Structure formats: structure tokens, C-alpha cells
Amino acid sequence: MKLLSELACDHLLPEPDSPGISPFTRAFMRMMFAHVEFERRVAELADVITLTPGFGETGALGVRKRAAEKFTALCAKNYNKHPGGLPEADAIAKLLDKAFRICNERNSLAHDVWWRIDTIAGIIDVHAIRARKEKPLTREFTVHRIQQIAESFKDVEAEFYKLQAKIESRLVPEPLPTEPSGLT
Helix, strand or coil: CCCHHHHHHHCECCCCCCHHHHHHHHHHHHHHHHHHHHHHHHHHHHHHHHCCCCHHHCCCCCCCCCHHHHHHHHHHHHHHHCCCCCCCHHHHHHHHHHHHHHHHHHHHHHHCEEEEEECCCCEEEEECCCCECCECCEEEEEHHHHHHHHHHHHHHHHHHHHHHHHHHHHCCCCCCCCCCCCCC
């Protein structure tokens, strides 16, 4: 196993404009765009659960290891605000657990060290910046795997949308303010 400092000697990255890396850059950008939409949906779902516009943007809930627990607690805390409660809480927690694994892969690609791109084999070698028990120190990603991560984000985001729509469908719309007619 090589140390990060030793990887500098093996650092094999093509030029950014090299045509051989365009499949990687397209897949990476698809993944990043899908992640943005996923994060937006999680924030909107938190807004609907709390009935507080902007709550999901406060950073109180991230898709981290304890996100499922935090959302379960958030659902329990806001249960009485919703007609019929929040029976979607368990499904939300399961999706967050699934999303945690996807986010870890995305975070590895976005934040760790890309130290070799093999355009012939179609592989990016990524080395972790920080050693963690739950994560391998070095990983290989193919273009296909990066595209799968993007699709997984889209799938989870769509499932969150369905749950959010169910919750919203039970909310009683607030009556529109009426204009005084001026007639007596």
C-alpha cells in the first residue's frame, strides 16, 4: 500500500483537454448535476416535513451517516403538523441509508486524489485523503460506474419526490385571502 506522498511519484494524469478523458468528464459532470438535484430534493422534503420554507437549506440535516436518524427524529417532531401524520418516515430513512452509500462514492470522486487516469482501460484510480475504517484507501472507478452513481442519485431523488408529493397531498391548503369587494 502506497502512502499519499509516494503517489506523487506515480501521478499519471493526462492534460485536461486530452480527448481521452472526455468520457470521464461527461460522466463526472452528470454525477455532479444529479447530486445537486438530489440535495435540492432532500432540502425541499425537509421544508415540507417541518412546514418551514428554507429549513432544508440551513444545513441542519446533511446526508451523512446519521441522516436517517435525524430525518426520523424530524418526522417524529413534526408528526402532529400533518393530517394523518408522516407514515413516510420509514421509507425516507431507508432511502437516506441508500443515499449515504452513493454519496460516499461521489465524495470520493469529488474530494479525494485522482492520481491516475488510464484512458485505455477506462479507469480512474482515486486515493483517499484520510484513512477511514469504512472506506478503502484506494479505489478504481470506471466511466460506467460514475454513470451508475449519477443514475442512482436520479432514482433516489425521484423516490423522494414521490414521498414528498404524498405528504403534500394530505396538507390542507390555506385559503386565499379575499379582496374586499367594496360593495355594501
